[in-house]
Amino acid sequence: MDHTQAEADLTLKVSRRVSAADRVAVIELRDPFGGDLPAWTPGAHIDLVLGPRLVRQYSLCGDPSNRSVWRIAVLREPDSRGGSEQLHTAAYENDLISVRGPRNHFLLDSAPRYLFIAGGIGITPIIPMITTVAAAGAEWELHYCGRSLASMAFHEELKSISPDRVELYSRDQPASIDLDGLLANPRPDTLVYCCGPESLLRAVEQRCAGWPEGALRTERFAPKEQGEPVRQGAFEVELAQSGVTLTVPEGTSILDALEAAGVQVLSSCQEGTCGTCETAVLSGEADHRDSLLTDAERAANNTMLICVSRAAGPRLVLDL
Amino acid sequence: MTSQAAPVVTTPSLPDDPFSTEILTDPYEFHQRLREAGPVVRLAHYDLYAMGRFDEVHASLRDWETFISGRGAGLADFARETPWRPPSLLLEADPPNHTVTRNVMNGIVSPRAVRALREGFSVLAEEIAERMVERGEFDAVADLAEVYPLQVFPDAVGLPATGRENLLPYGALAFNAFGPDNELRRAALAGAAAVQEWIAASCQREALAPGGFGAQIWAAADRGDLLPEQAPLLVRSLLSAGVDTTVYGIANTLYSLASNPDQWDVLHADPKLARFAFDEALRWESPVQTFFRTTSREVDVAGTVIPEGSKVLLFLGSANRDPRHWGEDANRLDIRRKASGHVAFGMGVHQCVGQPLARLEVELVLTALARRARRIELTGTPVPKLNNTLKGWSSVPVRVEAA
DSSP states (O other), X not given: OBOOSOOEXXXXXXXXXXXXXXXXXXXXXXXXXXXXXXXXXXXXEEEEEEETTEEEEEEOOSOTTOTTOEEEEEEOOTTTOSHHHHHHHHOOTTOEEEEEEEEBSSOOOOOSEEEEEEEGGGGTTHHHHHHHHHHXXXXXEEEEEOSOGGGOTTHHHHHXXXXXXXXXXXXXXXXXXXXXXXXXXXXXTEEEEEESOHHHHHHHHHHTTTSOTTOEEEOOOOOOOOOSOSSOSXXXXXXXXXXXXXXXXXXXXXXXXHHHTTOOOOOSSSSSSSOTTEEEEEESOEEOOOSSSOHHHHHHTSEEETTTOEESSSEEEEOO | OOOOOOOOOOOOEEOOOTTSHHHHHOOHHHHHHHXXXXXXXXXXXXXXXXXXXXHHHHHHHHOTTTEESTTOSSSSOTTTSOXXXXXXXXXXXXXXXXXXXXHHHHHHSOHHHHHHHHHHHHHHHHHHHHHHHHHOEEEIIIIIITTHHHHHHHHHHTOOSTTGGGHHHHHHHHHHTTSOSSHHHHHHHHTHHHHHHHHHHHTSGGGSOTTSHHHHHHHHHHHTSSOGGGHHHHHHHHHHHSSHHHHHHHHHHHHHHHTSHHHHHHHHHOGGGHHHHHHHHHHHSOXXXXXXXXXXXXXXXXXXXXXXXXXXXXXXXXXXXXXXXXXXXXXXXXXXXXXXXXXXXXXXXXXXXXXXXXXXXXXXXXXXXXXXXXXXXXXXXXXXXXXXXXXXXXXXXXXXXXX
């Protein structure tokens, strides 16, 4: 996990929008005033904030050395998702979009040789990886599968980098991907990067069981992540109803500290998603670390989820 | 990625049918044998895997990547069988698709939205508690548990006034349908058509009153947070999961307290404990007893290698009484115990989205009763209500003594 890149809240302009394949739109984002965008590394993704609660992640698939533009590719999935549908119908050229990031949970490590396996729209994080390793002179090959060539974004661009290193598989191509053959012999000099639908990830994982630990790199959806707490170290919590004041040490939740002190408090998920432990804040500022309260509720600072949220200052007074 | 040589264990097997009348009526003796047999047990009757200990049930509920819901939360494997209805976008879906619909529902059944309902719910809770204490003797199921949620919940959703009598049969149907092809499931499905018709009509935009949860789901579709065809299915989730569960929750809580009158004394002395009493009753007599998951990969659980594509039956009610987690007195009802973290609402990404609403409804009605009644006791033998997923009662006759 890479925390070296500071995460930014940006408002970017859709500078270009073109169709890249069946149901795939490529969207380019720029700073509306022409400034540089934050630096990123291959495998990074950004959050597009499409509505109060609609945040979608897209891998950056352009050139990391070009700081003036970010490129993403969006698959329209009419059967399942709200986000991609909205982007498809609402992100027109010159529109402004809220963006957070970039963030990288799919880091490209250096190796003498790479095996890239991509399925469908999963090609997007692989593209900057390939341009980077190709420029560095590493050995690499890409195996890219999709429903049909027409549905496979960027296949021509990829072929043009190195025709012999790129294999395309689809129903309209003669050969289908031979994962057993590709992954039959574990090689200590090779990293396998795979991105695509769950079925492909599972199939590759099974066949990599005999490969060295860490040889296979995949990217999957992960629950909402929180940054570091606002305040390092302990803080005090005063319970207004019972008159008790206790110290919550660093690394201990308010909930655990209350229970350790014998205060009966209700909780359930203990990860900031269910809302059962919601407690009124009478004074002091909370560092909200839950996945439930809205931005307005956080700003109002009159309630908090004590299982994960902490104090932003030295002291909180709770209605307990 | 490399597979470690796991200790070889022989997975124990039990012959019992957990969906038999005997075990559905009184599951606790079976639960104990299940937990004692091992962390993972084969149920030979259905040729499936089961877990009854807290640690494994809790971990499996949280591991949504391995124990997936998209192949159904019942015995039927949607990869092999056609579901009896279009699958739920919440209960029978996995991330990332599940994340989109779940986020929409979290926004609608939010802490703020639930707080806004408190005052209206409270008036009705006080009224019904007043009536019950005046009567002195009543049936905790027919006179209270089946009445109060149906006064408050359908209005919160914005359902049409006519046809609400379909809500309880639909809930019973949905929860029976998770089970095997037994008499309960067949009988439920046989009567399904008319009920499903009313439910489907009530999920449409034009059927739902402005401002309710249902209308807000449609508003989310208008904003582009959902696809229009997803909206009625999410309204349906409210109707299948929001009524019966609360009815059972209230009835089971009153059953628990009436059969442990010393605990009512504790509650009456401090009615603010109502929230804790409900939580402990959910642990002790869990309305939702079981859910299935399907393995998305081969997985080693405590030495048992479960193959990819296996149905796994998770016994929530058993986990909630596992002495390994709750201590030697796990079978005792104790409203002052730390019951938090029980799995009666599930756990992880699929944990009940309506939890704050259920907690509000029960807190209000139980507080209102606890303030007014100094004693509660059973006046007859409670009559079990059988369902393939839910444990509850069709009758709990009680007497209360006014304070």
